Amino acid sequence: MGERFRRFMAGRYGVDELSRFLLFSALALLVVEFIINTFFKELYVVSRILNLIGLILIILNFIRMFSKNHSGQYRLNQKYLRAKASFLRFFKDFGRWGRSKDKTHKIFTCPSCSQRVRVPKGRGRIAITCPKCKAQFIKKT
Numbered sequence: 001m002g003e004r005f006r007r008f009m010a011g012r013y014g015v016d017e018l019s020r021f022l023l024f025s026a027l028a029l030l031v032v033e034f035i036i037n038t039f040f041k042e043l044y045v046v047s048r049i050l051n052l053i054g055l056i057l058i059i060l061n062f063i064r065m066f067s068k069n070h071s072g073q074y075r076l077n078q079k080y081l082r083a084k085a086s087f088l089r090f091f092k093d094f095g096r097w098g099r100s101k102d103k104t105h106k107i108f109t110c111p112s113c114s115q116r117v118r119v120p121k122g123r124g125r126i127a128i129t130c131p132k133c134k135a136q137f138i139k140k141t
């Protein structure tokens with residue numbers, strides 16, 4: 001380590017969010033593999049596959065860490081961050097959908113800025129004014 005290691009790492013990409021994710025996934029696979037090996041010995045094929053995937057993740061992680069192609073690794077990390085954001089958004093929307101069993105209000109999406117607008121139910125056809133962009137749209141409540 002020390003000076004030689006620093007010289008080796010000079011100009012190399014290093015660690016980012018995606019590497020943390022890869023490492024964490026590999027670790028999670030290792031735990032699942034351990035559980036299978038201990039309690040579900042008949043599923044050894046599955047544990048072999050998980051082992052292989054974990055190994056590939058770790059190798060990928062090392063390849064990225066020592067890569068000198070910074071912009072490529074950066075783009076990959078950005079892709080990962082975007083995928084993660086839309087994944088989280090999906091679950092957030094899903095949770096909101098689950099809670100929307102609101103009997104007295106209805107949720108509309110503003111056609112011009114896609115702001116969500118909560119409107120009391122049972123008022124018939126009304127003009128709704130978006131609180132954010134002030135656009136008006138007609139909806140049946």
Ligand SMILES: [Zn+2]
Pocket residue numbers: 110111112113114115130131132133134135
């Ligand atoms: Zn709007």
